[in-house]
Amino acid sequence: MTVKIEAPGGRPRYLQLATTLVHEIRTGRYPVGGLLPTEFELCDQFGVSRFTVREAVKQLVQMGMVTRQPGVGSRVLAAAPVTQYTQTMSGITDLRQYAYETSLEIEGQALLEVQGELADTLDASPGETWLHVWGLRYTEAHDAPICMTDAYVAPAFRSVSGLSGRMTRALYAVLEEQFDLQIKTVHQDIRAVVLDKAAARRLDAKPGSAGLRLERRYLDARDELVELAISVHPADRFTYRESFRRDWQVSM
Amino acid sequence: MTVKIEAPGGRPRYLQLATTLVHEIRTGRYPVGGLLPTEFELCDQFGVSRFTVREAVKQLVQMGMVTRQPGVGSRVLAAAPVTQYTQTMSGITDLRQYAYETSLEIEGQALLEVQGELADTLDASPGETWLHVWGLRYTEAHDAPICMTDAYVAPAFRSVSGLSGRMTRALYAVLEEQFDLQIKTVHQDIRAVVLDKAAARRLDAKPGSAGLRLERRYLDARDELVELAISVHPADRFTYRESFRRDWQVSM
DNA sequence: GAGTGGTCTAGACCACGAA
DNA sequence: TCGTGGTCTAGACCACTCG
Numbered sequence: 001m002t003v004k005i006e007a008p009g010g011r012p013r014y015l016q017l018a019t020t021l022v023h024e025i026r027t028g029r030y031p032v033g034g035l036l037p038t039e040f041e042l043c044d045q046f047g048v049s050r051f052t053v054r055e056a057v058k059q060l061v062q063m064g065m066v067t068r069q070p071g072v073g074s075r076v077l078a079a080a081p082v083t084q085y086t087q088t089m090s091g092i093t094d095l096r097q098y099a100y101e102t103s104l105e106i107e108g109q110a111l112l113e114v115q116g117e118l119a120d121t122l123d124a125s126p127g128e129t130w131l132h133v134w135g136l137r138y139t140e141a142h143d144a145p146i147c148m149t150d151a152y153v154a155p156a157f158r159s160v161s162g163l164s165g166r167m168t169r170a171l172y173a174v175l176e177e178q179f180d181l182q183i184k185t186v187h188q189d190i191r192a193v194v195l196d197k198a199a200a201r202r203l204d205a206k207p208g209s210a211g212l213r214l215e216r217r218y219l220d221a222r223d224e225l226v227e228l229a230i231s232v233h234p235a236d237r238f239t240y241r242e243s244f245r246r247d248w249q250v251s252m
Numbered sequence: 253m254t255v256k257i258e259a260p261g262g263r264p265r266y267l268q269l270a271t272t273l274v275h276e277i278r279t280g281r282y283p284v285g286g287l288l289p290t291e292f293e294l295c296d297q298f299g300v301s302r303f304t305v306r307e308a309v310k311q312l313v314q315m316g317m318v319t320r321q322p323g324v325g326s327r328v329l330a331a332a333p334v335t336q337y338t339q340t341m342s343g344i345t346d347l348r349q350y351a352y353e354t355s356l357e358i359e360g361q362a363l364l365e366v367q368g369e370l371a372d373t374l375d376a377s378p379g380e381t382w383l384h385v386w387g388l389r390y391t392e393a394h395d396a397p398i399c400m401t402d403a404y405v406a407p408a409f410r411s412v413s414g415l416s417g418r419m420t421r422a423l424y425a426v427l428e429e430q431f432d433l434q435i436k437t438v439h440q441d442i443r444a445v446v447l448d449k450a451a452a453r454r455l456d457a458k459p460g461s462a463g464l465r466l467e468r469r470y471l472d473a474r475d476e477l478v479e480l481a482i483s484v485h486p487a488d489r490f491t492y493r494e495s496f497r498r499d500w501q502v503s504m
Numbered sequence: 505g506a507g508t509g510g511t512c513t514a515g516a517c518c519a520c521g522a523a
Numbered sequence: 524t525c526g527t528g529g530t531c532t533a534g535a536c537c538a539c540t541c542g
Binding site: 013014048050051071072 | 529530531532533534538539540541
């Protein structure tokens with residue numbers, strides 16, 4: 001089937017084409033799990049150059065609806081946009097009170113044979129030996145701590161070195177460097193908790209006050225869990241702040 | 253100055269060029285606030301085609317270091333990457349217990365002449381009249397509410413209609429549709445709070461228990477605040493979940 | 505070996521901003 | 524009016540996957 005696409009002057013061709021493809025995916029012409037036509041086929045079908053086709057498919061990739069694989073093709077992942085925002089700015093932990101520079105004081109580390117609930121959380125087989133690292137994070141002023149952190153490092157990387165004293169780099173960054181791996185995905189869960197007596201003492205906060213609990217899973221390119229980090233912040237000393245930018249040009 | 257860039261076979265030219273440009277920006281050759289050479293000049297300097305130059309600069313744009321403006325040029329915004337992640341997946345509010353579908357029951361709305369602290373929060377002049385909308389959000393099962401929401405709509409959009417009963421769409425989406433505007437940026441602050449008696453009663457939670465407070469600012473293309481939404485969730489009924497993907501190919 | 509997506513070239517026209 | 528970045532064409536070679 002050949003479809004005419006408007007001449008230049010209006011909306012760019014590649015956006016029109018992207019909109020069309022989104023519509024055709026949503027209506028089931030290209031089912032989830034299947035392949036789109038090849039780039040050259042799309043060129044023929046729509047009478048446009050390969051550049052235009054590639055720009056169009058790039059939009060779908062950006063929306064998380066399609067992946068491309070050299071030698072294989074463009075596979076449909078979802079019938080609706082998965083990605084909400086295309087850019088996440090201003091890091092992952094900003095602080096109130098303009099205290100941006102922080103450091104983690106390592107209190108200890110130990111090899112840990114994971115069992116039961118922790119094994120479930122780590123999606124690990126019971127008996128695997130992970131590295132457990134814990135400590136407190138301070139601002140530069142180094143008054144009261146802004147969080148307590150427990151991190152669990154996967155067996156493959158438990159030989160990581162240099163984890164002691166005052167760390168100014170993130171643990172995952174150390175792992176990336178020492179093991180030549182690349183963190184590709186981060187899953188984050190945020191909850192509110194009530195600080196129990198032990199936690200309150202460590203954080204120099206009042207027992208029964210609120211805390212912000214962040215749980216982060218760092219995954220590599222093969223979606224293997226590299227590190228799990230859990231940090232608990234006293235509510236009055238920490239606000240988690242993030243910014244998103246939406247970049248969509250494909251009208252739905 | 254002419255710089256040789258490796259022939260094909262190794263790292264793609266556009267990534268090499270991007271790395272070079274990042275380095276030159278960081279070392280001050282192209283100062284923050286200034287313009288990069290034009291695309292054609294970069295073509296000459298590096299002996300590559302415009303395609304390669306554009307792909308390279310696109311990397312810097314993705315990192316938040318550069319913006320491009322037709323008719324003007326490519327302006328340097330920052331000497332280091334600003335963007336941490338290139339994709340934010342799985343929406344902005346996921347729930348525990350597999351309760352994904354929620355609806356907001358509007359309890360009331362009223363025009364509000366903002367003053368004092370609220371005016372500051374909204375970055376508005378005292379006396380401006382905003383629209384205040386509030387309600388409770390329920391899961392499909394419709395048992396206890398999962399959050400209470402207060403939203404403030406900028407004067408320009410306070411005539412929004414259709415805000416009543418049970419809403420299944422986000423307020424910002426309604427605004428986007430009715431006023432043909434596009435939300436470009438969202439700033440989000442997340443804190444833990446302790447629920448006071450009034451909040452606990454509304455949320456059907458225990459006074460003194462913890463709550464998760466999300467504050468979201470929706471900005472349009474001109475960075476004007478369109479809506480401020482504040483929602484408070486009982487800690488035991490809600491976990492905020494998000495996923496990020498890092499997509500960087502430029503080695504620093 | 506045939507076909508895929510990834511990279512790259514050398515052109516071209518356009519809308520827009522600045523002088 | 525001139526130069527900018529945005530879009531677009533028609534080619535090309537490559538590494539890779541798969542039969």
